[in-house]
Amino acid sequence: MGCGCDDCEKMMQPYLDGVLSEEQIREAQEHLEGCPGCDKRFRFEERLRHFVRVAADEPMPEELKVRLAGLRTAG
Amino acid sequence: MSESAPTAAETRRIAEEARDRVRFEEEALQLSDQVYRVARRLTGSREEAEDLVQDTYARAFRSWRQFQPGTNLRAWLLRILTNLNIDRGRRVQRTPEQTPLEEGDYYLYNRLESTIPDENPDEERVLEQLSQNAVVEALAEVPHDFRDVLVLVDIGEFSYAEAAQILDIPVGTVMSRLHRGRRILKQQLAEKAVVS
Numbered sequence: 001m002g003c004g005c006d007d008c009e010k011m012m013q014p015y016l017d018g019v020l021s022e023e024q025i026r027e028a029q030e031h032l033e034g035c036p037g038c039d040k041r042f043r044f045e046e047r048l049r050h051f052v053r054v055a056a057d058e059p060m061p062e063e064l065k066v067r068l069a070g071l072r073t074a075g
Numbered sequence: 076m077s078e079s080a081p082t083a084a085e086t087r088r089i090a091e092e093a094r095d096r097v098r099f100e101e102e103a104l105q106l107s108d109q110v111y112r113v114a115r116r117l118t119g120s121r122e123e124a125e126d127l128v129q130d131t132y133a134r135a136f137r138s139w140r141q142f143q144p145g146t147n148l149r150a151w152l153l154r155i156l157t158n159l160n161i162d163r164g165r166r167v168q169r170t171p172e173q174t175p176l177e178e179g180d181y182y183l184y185n186r187l188e189s190t191i192p193d194e195n196p197d198e199e200r201v202l203e204q205l206s207q208n209a210v211v212e213a214l215a216e217v218p219h220d221f222r223d224v225l226v227l228v229d230i231g232e233f234s235y236a237e238a239a240q241i242l243d244i245p246v247g248t249v250m251s252r253l254h255r256g257r258r259i260l261k262q263q264l265a266e267k268a269v270v271s
Contacts, residue, residue, distance in 0.1 A: 012180045013254055041184045044198035048183070049229060051202060052260070055210035056230050060111035064125050068107055068132045072100045 004031045008038045012045055099139045099148075103132065106149050113153060113231040116214055117160055117223065127163075131156040150233065153241045157223060177258035178265075186265040204268050213263035221256030224249055229257070 008031045014020050015028050032039045110131065115124040134155050135142075142151050187204045188196060217225060227238040228249070235253075239246045 009180050013257065019250075040198050041181050044184050044201055045180070047198060047202050048205075048261075051205065052210050052214075053230055053232075055207040056116050056214060056226075057112060058115050058121070060108050060128075061121070061125065064111065064128065065104075065107060067129060068104060071129070071132050071136055072104075073096070073136050 005035065005038055008032070008035065009041075012042055016042070016045060016049070095144070096139060099142065099144075100136060102148055103135055103152060106152060107132070109149060109231065110152050110156060113226055114156055114160075116226040116230055117157070119215065127156060127160060130159050134159070147237065147240075150237045150241050153227070153231070153233070154243075157241055177255060178262050180258060180261070182258075183261035183265045186269055190269060205264060206268075209264055209267040213260055213267055216263045217256055217259050221252050221259055224252040225256035225260060228253055 008028060011020065011024060011028045015025065020028065032042060107128065111124060111128050114127045114131075115121065118124045118127055131152060135152055142148065184198075184201060187201045190204060191200060193200070214222065214225070223242055224238055227233045227241060228235065233241065235246050235249045238249045238253075242249070
C-alpha cells in the first residue's frame with residue numbers, strides 16, 4: 001500500500017457512513033482509485049457490516065409474541 | 076338538556092382515548108421483532124432478552140400516555156428498554172476507561188488475509204474466514220457503552236440522532252463510541268477467527 005493509506009484508513013468509517021465533506025469524499029475516492037489495497041479493505045468493511053447484521057440476528061421466539069400480546073390492556 | 080352536552084363530550088373523549096390506546100398497542104406490538112433483535116444483543120442470553128422485552132412492553136403499555144403520537148415509537152420503546160437494562164445493574168461491569176486501545180480499521184482484514192495461503196485473495200474470500208458464532212461471541216466481548224451504540228446503529232439500524240435520543244447522550248458521543256466500538260469488535264473478531 002502506498003502513500004496516503006493511513007489517512008485513507010482513518011476515513012473508512014466516516015466514508016461508509018456518508019458523513020464526510022464533499023472534499024474529503026473526493027480525496028478518499030482519488031486514493032481508492034489508485035490503491036487496490038485500500039479499495040479492497042473498504043469493500044471488505046462494507047460486506048463485514050452486512051455480515052455482522054445478519055449473523056447477529058436472532059428471530060424473536062413466537063411464544064414471546066404471544067406473551068407480549070397478553071400484556072395488552074386495551075382492545 | 077344543558078347537562079347532556081358535557082356528558083356527550085366526555086363520552087366522545089373516552090371513546091377516542093380507547094381508540095388511541097388500541098392503536099398505540101398495536102403499533103408497539105408490530106415493532107416487537109425489531110425491539111427483540113436489539114435486546115438480544117444487549118444482553119447475554121435469550122432468557123434475559125425475553126425478560127427485558129417483556130418488562131419493556133409492560134411498562135410501555137402502562138405509560139402509553141407519555142408517548143407523543145407522531146414521534147418515533149421504535150426509539151421510544153428502545154429508550155425504555157435501554158433504561159431498564161441499565162437499571163438491572165449492568166453498570167457495575169466494565170467501563171470504557173478500562174478497555175484496551177483498539178487496533179486500526181484495517182487490522183481485521185490484515186489478520187484474516189495473513190491466514191490465507193493464496194496470493195492476494197479477494198475480499199469475499201477474506202470474509203469467509205469469519206463464522207456467525209465468532210460475530211456473536213465477539214459482540215458479547217465489546218464493553219457495554221460501546222456495544223449499546225454498536226447494536227443500535229449497526230444491528231438495529233437506528234440513525235446517530237435516534238441512538239443519541241435513546242441513550243440520552245450527545246450525537247458526537249454516539250459517533251465516537253460507534254467508531255471505537257467497531258474497532259474493538261474487529262479486534263475481537265480477529266482473535267476469534269485466527270485462534271479457532
